[in-house]
Amino acid sequence: MKKIDIACIIDDDPIFVFGTKKIMKLANFCNSFMVFHNGEEALDKLKPIIESNGTALPDVILLDLNMPIMDGWEFLDEFIKIPSQKEITIYIVTSSIDPHDIERAKDYDKISNYLIKPISSEKLHQIVSSGS
Template structure:
């Protein structure tokens, strides 16, 4: 299985972030993390990196939907407008079981999967296998 270089977690729940980072470390999922607490913070950090063609872009983004300031949907709407040469795999990781959210996720070509929290080491293994 390929190890991800940089994984990005965009989520306002510190317990989820802590747990996910711990599971990622145990699964030897990635070399490093980027963590943002809302979509705006992530966008403000990632946009200049994308525009400068820097290599420090994440390979995988785990995106929560329900966050303050800028939610996951707003982040996606802005993020997909930025031309990017690198393919970044985006997974929605949320506690939302709303069928409308699930259906809406299908409208985005760059979303690889819709995962319900909590995330498990088995799901991380599946993500690593998919990135091979």
């Protein structure tokens, strides 16, 4: 299995973050993690790295939709405005099974897939094998 360098988790649920990091380690999914607890925190940290063409950008972002301060949709709307040299693959990983959310995700070219929590090692293998 190909290994991802940096995986980014944007989610306010500490249990989900803990479990996902554990599964990623067991699956040998990535070399390192970035974890942000809401969209605003993620933007504040990622935007300067992108604008400076930094090398510490994630290859994959696992994005929750329902978070305080700035939710996943608000994050996406701001994130896609930032020009980047690097292609970052974004997966929505949420507990929302709302058909409206699933359809809305299709409006974003940057979203590779819409995954329902919990994440599994099988889903991680699919992410890596899909060319992320």
